Amino acid sequence: MSDELPVVLCPDSFKGSLDAAAVANAMARGVHAACPKAQVRALPMADGGEGTADLITHTLGWEWHLSSVHGPSGDHVTAGWGFDARNRRAVIDVASACGLDLLPADRRDPWQLDSRGVGELMGIAIEAGAEQLLIGLGGSGTVDGGAGMLAALGARFLDADGRDLPPTPAGLTSLARVDASGLDPRLENIEIVVLSDVDNPLTGPHGASAVFGPQKGLAETDIAAMDAHLGRLAEAIDSAGGLHCPAHTPGAGAAGGLGFALGCVLGGKARMGAAYLADLIELDAAIASSQLVITGEGQIDGQTSRGKVVAEVVGRARRLDVPVVAVAGNIACSEAELTDFGLADARALCDGSITLEQALAEPARWITARTQALVEDHLAQHD
CATH class of the missing domain: 3.90.1510.10 (Glycerate kinase, domain 2)
Incomplete structure (x- = not known):
């Protein structure tokens, strides 16, 4: 895989922690830590809520x-x-x-x-x-x-x-x-x-x-x-x-x-x-020109599929045959459920290695770290 990995970042906010733009910035640092020459395009998302x-x-x-x-x-x-x-x-x-x-x-x-x-x-x-x-x-x-x-x-x-x-x-x-x-x-x-x-x-x-x-x-x-x-x-x-x-x-x-x-x-x-916002920012075109999509939200669970940002991103990327990975504050799904949902991989800030208090104290740091790990694993799998 080329060192100049084209990546689209389209997370939702982590409510009570970081807005979507700040999440995308933290993800971008993680991508570049794993792949310094990656071509990163940030298109932070929302579902009609605050921000x-x-x-x-x-x-x-x-x-x-x-x-x-x-x-x-x-x-x-x-x-x-x-x-x-x-x-x-x-x-x-x-x-x-x-x-x-x-x-x-x-x-x-x-x-x-x-x-x-x-x-x-x-x-x-x-x-x-x-x-x-x-x-x-x-x-x-x-x-x-x-x-x-x-x-x-x-x-x-x-x-x-x-x-x-x-x-x-x-x-x-x-x-x-x-x-x-x-x-x-x-x-x-x-x-x-x-x-x-x-x-x-x-x-x-x-x-x-x-x-x-x-x-x-x-x-x-x-x-x-x-x-x-x-x-x-x-x-x-x-x-x-x-x-x-x-x-x-x-x-x-x-x-x-x-x-x-x-x-x-x-x-x-x-x-x-x-869905409306994705059309407005021309997300499909950005995904079509990428090799990896990274999304995320505060929690991925059974409600994620009901009109949430992650579900919208996954649906569009699947139609364009581009893999999607996600970072979340918490993941309340099994690996099988995540796969069925359409995610190639997902990492939680609160994965047992840090406490909720640590995640809330430095959310950007941990989003960067989890994103770096996702990209490194993705590159290893596609070498």
């Missing part, structure tokens, strides 16, 4: 903007978003405006939080000239059904006396009707692409409240009440002028119901985040 906007912006050379918007509790936060002025496209992470990480643990009460900052970011991007909005749904801290976002875009939520209500779930307990006539008319000409990796409906046992509510601070005893609230909200919006699709549409429950507001109310088109 998607930053990743798309910097991978494709878009402009990066910072805007002040309302955070989930009403305080102002500075949110970043990307803009492709040439093609009039913008990319937004909902987490930047209503993310769980914006809230200290003692303020994570979904009844008191809303997503208005997301709507404000959308308006700012539209004002800048965007005609297409890419919106990553991961990492939200709200369960408001997108009411805050819709309010920021001009919808009104009214009680029986016609008085405006705050768009938090607690504020909408006396909701009587929704007035959607004031929605920003520019939305009619905006293409909204919703990037996600979940297919949950808005309500029910697999809905936003039951599945994601507890992660965001919703008490187990409040799940049924929040679920009922989201159902009433959907009915009120439907009565105000109809929905593009019903609330049980797969993906409507994403991001605490922002999937419902963006898709069912505003007509956005849902896309699996990893």
Whole structure:
């Protein structure tokens, strides 16, 4: 095999540790340690979660903007978003405006939080000239059904006396009707692409409240009440002028119901985040010109095959007959399962040689080491 091994690096982030770009940088050091003349191309990936906007912006050379918007509790936060002025496209992470990480643990009460900052970011991007909005749904801290976002875009939520209500779930307990006539008319000409990796409906046992509510601070005893609230909200919006699709549409429950507001109310088109991003960065072409693909994520397990970055990368590389290896923080699969999945090899940071604490203290060091070992073994097998 040539010393100038062409390698593509396309990892996801290691959540709570390193973003995807930092993971790719650590992998690149490992590749060059094993093969100094390797031709390395880094194309870090995401699935629509936190960091998607930053990743798309910097991978494709878009402009990066910072805007002040309302955070989930009403305080102002500075949110970043990307803009492709040439093609009039913008990319937004909902987490930047209503993310769980914006809230200290003692303020994570979904009844008191809303997503208005997301709507404000959308308006700012539209004002800048965007005609297409890419919106990553991961990492939200709200369960408001997108009411805050819709309010920021001009919808009104009214009680029986016609008085405006705050768009938090607690504020909408006396909701009587929704007035959607004031929605920003520019939305009619905006293409909204919703990037996600979940297919949950808005309500029910697999809905936003039951599945994601507890992660965001919703008490187990409040799940049924929040679920009922989201159902009433959907009915009120439907009565105000109809929905593009019903609330049980797969993906409507994403991001605490922002999937419902963006898709069912505003007509956005849902896309699996990893697949959409792979197309956007032309991953297939990069893989086709490589001899080895290296991917990775925090944990490879039974959920990896369900729309995650590693599964997307493996599927594309298999079609192009290029071997794929992976580095993960932890691997909860057998070697046989990894082979069936399509990985030629995989290494975990926590493989028994170091502790979890050591891996978390120096993740880049261990990603580099595991990548070096993978590449050395790959070269040995193909000499």
